[in-house]
Amino acid sequence: MPTLISLKDHKDQQFPVIPIRNGVVFPDTESVLVFGRNRSIAAIDSAFKNNSLAVVVMQKDPNINDPSADDLYTVGTMVKIEKILKNNIGQGQVEINALIRGMSRIRIGSYVSYDPFLMAQVTQYPQTIVEDDETRALVNHITTQLKRAVSFGKSMDFVSFMKITGGLSPAELTNQVASVLDVDPLERQKLLEETDLKKQMKLVVDHLSGEIRVLEIEKNIDSKTQEKFDKHFRKTVLEERLKTIEKELGKEGENREIREYYTKIKKAKMPEEIEKKAKKELKRLSQMSSYNPEASYVRSYLDWLTDLPWSVVSANNVDIKRAEKILSRDHYGLKKIKERIVEYLAVMKLRDERNKQHQAQGESPRPKNKKREIRSSTILCLVGPPGVGKTSVGKSIARALKREFVKMSLGGIRDEAEIRGHRRTYVGSLPGRIIQGIKNAGTRNPVFMLDEIDKIGNDFRGDPSSALLETLDPEQNFAFEDHYLEVPFDLSDVFFITTCNVLDTIPPALRDRLEVIRFAGYTEEEKFNIAEQYLVGKQREINGLDKKQIQLTDKAIHHIIQRYTREAGVRNLERQIAAVMRKVARQIAEGKKKHVVVGVSEVRTFLGPEKFSSTIAEKKDDVGMVTALAWTEAGGEILFIEVALMPGKGNLLLTGQLGDVMKESCQAAMSYIRSKWKQFGLKKDFYNDLDVHIHVPEGAVPKDGPSAGLAITTAIVSALTKVPVRKTVAMTGEITLRGRALEIGGVKEKVIAAHRAGLKTLVLPKDNTKDLYEIPAKVLKDLDFKFVSDVGDVLEIALKKQTGKKAKKK
Numbered sequence: 001m002p003t004l005i006s007l008k009d010h011k012d013q014q015f016p017v018i019p020i021r022n023g024v025v026f027p028d029t030e031s032v033l034v035f036g037r038n039r040s041i042a043a044i045d046s047a048f049k050n051n052s053l054a055v056v057v058m059q060k061d062p063n064i065n066d067p068s069a070d071d072l073y074t075v076g077t078m079v080k081i082e083k084i085l086k087n088n089i090g091q092g093q094v095e096i097n098a099l100i101r102g103m104s105r106i107r108i109g110s111y112v113s114y115d116p117f118l119m120a121q122v123t124q125y126p127q128t129i130v131e132d133d134e135t136r137a138l139v140n141h142i143t144t145q146l147k148r149a150v151s152f153g154k155s156m157d158f159v160s161f162m163k164i165t166g167g168l169s170p171a172e173l174t175n176q177v178a179s180v181l182d183v184d185p186l187e188r189q190k191l192l193e194e195t196d197l198k199k200q201m202k203l204v205v206d207h208l209s210g211e212i213r214v215l216e217i218e219k220n221i222d223s224k225t226q227e228k229f230d231k232h233f234r235k236t237v238l239e240e241r242l243k244t245i246e247k248e249l250g251k252e253g254e255n256r257e258i259r260e261y262y263t264k265i266k267k268a269k270m271p272e273e274i275e276k277k278a279k280k281e282l283k284r285l286s287q288m289s290s291y292n293p294e295a296s297y298v299r300s301y302l303d304w305l306t307d308l309p310w311s312v313v314s315a316n317n318v319d320i321k322r323a324e325k326i327l328s329r330d331h332y333g334l335k336k337i338k339e340r341i342v343e344y345l346a347v348m349k350l351r352d353e354r355n356k357q358h359q360a361q362g363e364s365p366r367p368k369n370k371k372r373e374i375r376s377s378t379i380l381c382l383v384g385p386p387g388v389g390k391t392s393v394g395k396s397i398a399r400a401l402k403r404e405f406v407k408m409s410l411g412g413i414r415d416e417a418e419i420r421g422h423r424r425t426y427v428g429s430l431p432g433r434i435i436q437g438i439k440n441a442g443t444r445n446p447v448f449m450l451d452e453i454d455k456i457g458n459d460f461r462g463d464p465s466s467a468l469l470e471t472l473d474p475e476q477n478f479a480f481e482d483h484y485l486e487v488p489f490d491l492s493d494v495f496f497i498t499t500c501n502v503l504d505t506i507p508p509a510l511r512d513r514l515e516v517i518r519f520a521g522y523t524e525e526e527k528f529n530i531a532e533q534y535l536v537g538k539q540r541e542i543n544g545l546d547k548k549q550i551q552l553t554d555k556a557i558h559h560i561i562q563r564y565t566r567e568a569g570v571r572n573l574e575r576q577i578a579a580v581m582r583k584v585a586r587q588i589a590e591g592k593k594k595h596v597v598v599g600v601s602e603v604r605t606f607l608g609p610e611k612f613s614s615t616i617a618e619k620k621d622d623v624g625m626v627t628a629l630a631w632t633e634a635g636g637e638i639l640f641i642e643v644a645l646m647p648g649k650g651n652l653l654l655t656g657q658l659g660d661v662m663k664e665s666c667q668a669a670m671s672y673i674r675s676k677w678k679q680f681g682l683k684k685d686f687y688n689d690l691d692v693h694i695h696v697p698e699g700a701v702p703k704d705g706p707s708a709g710l711a712i713t714t715a716i717v718s719a720l721t722k723v724p725v726r727k728t729v730a731m732t733g734e735i736t737l738r739g740r741a742l743e744i745g746g747v748k749e750k751v752i753a754a755h756r757a758g759l760k761t762l763v764l765p766k767d768n769t770k771d772l773y774e775i776p777a778k779v780l781k782d783l784d785f786k787f788v789s790d791v792g793d794v795l796e797i798a799l800k801k802q803t804g805k806k807a808k809k810k
Contacts, residue, residue, distance in 0.1 A: 015078070016043035016054045017108065017118035021062035024188035025077045026175040027102040028168075035096045036089075037065070043117035044084060044096055052081045055106060055122055058189055069111045069118070075125055075193045078103045102175070105192065127171065129197045135170050138201040142177055145208045152215035156180055174201050181207050258286045261302050269311035274487045278305050301424060304431060304485065307439055313493065314403045314443045318349035323400035330396040331389055332533055333526040336774065337382075340517050341397060344380065379472045381453070381498045381511075384519025385632075385749075387569020390499040391451060397497065398447035406437040411452035416462025419471065421484035431484040434471055434491070445493035453510075454500035465507050472496055472513045520748040521568030521636060523755060523776050524561055531557050535574045543581040550584045551597045552577070559600045563610040566756070568636070568749065580606050621727050621800050624719035628711035629732040629754055629762075630703070631746030636753030638730060640697050641711050643719040648691030656696030659704025665735065666694050669713040672739050672791065673720070682720060692716060707744040709735030710763065713791050714798050723799045730754050731763035731794060739791040743767035748774045755779045761786060763794055 018040050025031060033056075035041055047054040057076030059067050079100040087095045105125035113119040143165055150156055164176045178191045178200075187207065194200040242256065265278045285298045323345050327338045382390040391407070398405035413419075422429035430436070437448060450472075456465045470476045471491060479488035503511060522530065536552050560580075565572045583606040584596045596602070604610070624643040629636065654666055670692065677684055694712060696703055710733040718725050732750055734742040743765050752775075754762055766787045772780065786797050 013123065014112055014119055014121050016047045017072070017076075017111070017120045018043050018054050018056050019059050019067045019072055019118070020056055021059055022185045024058055024185065024192050025056045025079055025100065025102045026179045026192065027077060027104050028172045028175045029179045030082075030099065030101045031179070032097060032099050035098060036093070039066070039117045041094060041096055044081060044098055046117065048081050048084055053103075054079055054081060054100075055108065055120065056100070056102075057108065058185060062185075068114075069120075072108070073189060073193075074108050075189075076106060076108065077192070078106050078122070125195075127195050127197055127200075129171055131170060135198060135201070138198065138205065139170050139173055142173060142201065142204060142208065145205065145212060146177055149208060149212050149215060152212060152219050154182075154211070154215055170201065171197055174204055177204050177208065182211050183207050258282065261285070261306070264302075264306035268306045268308070270305070271310070274305070274310070277487055278302065281305075297424065301484075304435075304439070305487075308435070308489065309438065309442055309444045312443050313445050314401075318345050318352070318401060320346055320349065323397075326400045327393075327396050330399075331393060332529045333522065333776075334389065334393075334519070337393070337517055337519060341380075341393070344378075345397075345400070378515040379474070379496045379498065379513055381500065381503075381514035381516045382519060383500055383503055383516055385501060385521055385568035387567060387571035388519040388521065389569075390519055391449065394447065394449040394497045394499070397495070401447065401495070403495065404441040404443050404446040405449070406441045406446050407449045407451055408433050408437055409451045410464070411455040412457060413464050414457040414462075416464050416467045417483070419464050419467035421482040423483050424486070429484055431482045432467075434480070435482045435485065435489065438489070438491075438494070444490065445495065447495045447497065450496065450498045452500065453498040454502055454505045465510050468510060469513070472498070472510070518748075520774070521752050522570060523752055523779055524558070525778055526776070527561050527565075527570055527573060528554070528557055530570050531561070531573060531577060535570065535577050539574065539578045539581045543578070543585045545581060545585055545588070549588055549595060550581065551595075552580070553597065553599050555600050556580075556598050556603045559603050560607070563612055564603075564607055566612050568752075576607060621724040623722055623724045624715055626711045626715040626718070626725050626798070627727075627730040627757075627759065628708045629730055629750035630705070630707070631749050636746065636749035636751070638753055638757045638759070639703070639708065639711075641708065641715045642695045642697070643712075643715040644693045644695070645719050646691050646693065647689060649689070650687045651691040653691060653693040654695075655693070656698070657702050658696060659702060661706050662696075662704050662708060665706055665709040666712050668735055668737055669709060669716055672713060672735065672737055673716055675737070676739070680717060680721060686720070692719070706734040706742075707732045707746075709733060710741055710765075710788075710791065710794050713739075714794055717795055718799060721799075725798050726761070726800050728760040729763060729798045730757075730759045730761070731798065733763070733765040733768075733788070733794075735791060741765040741788050741790055741794065747771035751775050751779060751783065755782060760784060761797070763788055763797055765789070 018035070020033065023033075025033075035044060043054060055076050056079050057072050057074075060071055060073065061067075064071050079102055081098055081100050083099040085097045087097065089095050105127065106122040107125045109121045109123055111118060111120045146161075146164065150161060160176070160180065164173060168176065174197065178188065181188070181191075181204065191200060191203055194203065261282050262279075265275060265282065268275075268278075270278060281298055281302055285295060285302070288295045288298070320342060324338070324342055327341065331338070382393060384390055394407070395405055417432065419432045419434060421432035421435065431439075434448075438444070438446070441448075450468075453468075456468075458465065470480060474492060477494075478490050478492040480491045481488050498514060500506065503516065506514075532554070536557070540546065540550060557577075560576050561573060564576050567573070580598055580603065584593075584598065587593045587596060598606075624645075626641045628639040628641050630639045631637075652666065652670055654663055658666070670687075673680065673682075674687060677686060694715070696708075710731050713735055714725060714731065717723075732744055732747075734744055736742060747764065747768050748771065751762060760782075761784045763786045766789045769787050772785065786793075788794050788797070
């Protein structure tokens, strides 16, 4: 049982009150406190001279230096002052160290004086103590938890620990453990004020458990850190001992790490000059201390040199029939492109056979005079709109050649070091991405795809496109020198393939090193076959379906192509098919259906309203409205040119965000019409009292280029003569001031766009007749091509002939 002081033995139950800032003194505990405030020192002196009894109570706010009655808690502890020790700390100030022992809990009733110290009248603060089985169980649990906490590293006085675990009463045990808990002062005050011993013990158990969890985590962290340190220390000691043993055995300077690097250099089978440099760096490393910071840089450099595939080459067994089979299996259509790639592979095969013959006859393919063996003179550049299969063609080539495939995206690269690497003097330097790709491939002759070569940037960090000049030049890349390696690496056996959407942004010097293979957009029939043979099966597998669960009809695929996509490639088509598959997968997963046949009506239900009409060509013949053909990065497009006349002063108004070249085409067309006023049946000064407004819809889209010249001229003539333009006719071609129709580019893409839009007649410059061989046979069959040499031929085809009185009047 705790020691209780009967307040009846003391006159009026009045005792000095000593405030403390951050702490609670529990009954049945001893502690040493330091007091420096004048009121506290006066209270201790008074109590020590009389009966050594005082009241210790905690402040509500520890920052208050001279607390009043309202600043103190009402529940405190009666203490007995055992010993005091006064210390003079200078400038007339005194500090007291007091050994005090907690006696019992008390409640402060009222304060009777404030000077020279606080004096208060107090009453006993009793606690309900019931010693039963639950209490004894809590005593055992608290004792066990305290021992566990000490085992996890809780700092505690040994004498106090032995006293607590030596068999105290429940109240004494609770007070002793509460005094050593690592909790904030407010929680200590709550423990002091608890009147029910069982509740107090449960609070102590909760705080002790929380402290054990923290101690356990700290011990785990400390043990892991110590284990890591011990491992590193052990390794260092063993390495030093190994060096000492090797020195005693006469192997000074030849430790295990150096021998490993020496073995790696031999296995790498580097060229003679490069091996000499590697051994020189290895000698430097052997003479360095293991604590030298530069040693790690040399190790990293040697790792890169020895890991590169200097002598590892994939077999060059080019099987033409196998290559054709793989290309045909992986890609539908692209006939001309496949033919060109197969031709390229055939040349590669013959060239390799010629080199083998030279070697068999004893002729070195690379003699001392630096003459090179017969090698490729071209780098392929696949140009076309997004989604037509440029990247997948590169993968198919790698599979056909049985070579490793490496893909490097150049989009957004602005730092030259990304290509040629950093100098070794920089912290964290690395080789360029070309050498990194070769290392990852593990062979000296992979198929290396440089994707999005048209999107390289340049700024103050350098021009990456210039760094590619040496990489992609067969006459130079046999000795490509990375800034990090500082030794030449032979890239002449690498099969480089580049891809881009447009050629205009590629610097001329780099473009000159590339052999361009153009990818046009797909026709509707080609898209259908691609979807049927590749996309449907792929998306069915991705979405966890099989043929028994879903069947996509041919009409449904055609409907998706016609009404939900409008693109040169097939990426958006694949997305729409994937959306249909997901809808079906949900129905099957929910148990609503086991087999779904997707027709046109189901497509409308799954994909919502149709995004495109059956044709985007004009619905009727109209005056001043002409359908033109344009080329964009995404393939061919049709373009509408509108002309409106209004009273004015001969101004030419241009709208639709036109570029400079297209504006000049409008001016040239107007000048041609003014010079031929008599031929068109116009007044000599017809332009003086009217304004001509030329507009190209979709004004948010920039438009430029000379190929709309014929269309602009036809639209203006139609507006001036009031003769409508045939809705099924589209045209493209540049115009001169004398009315000649000049050749333009992008014919295949434009023709496919016209076919997709439902047009019937195409007007092209006569010089573009040669471009028809690239057009798919089905498109040629569906369209009527008209080749013209001047504007007169265009007007005769495009303008609708009038009949009756109007025609006679004309």
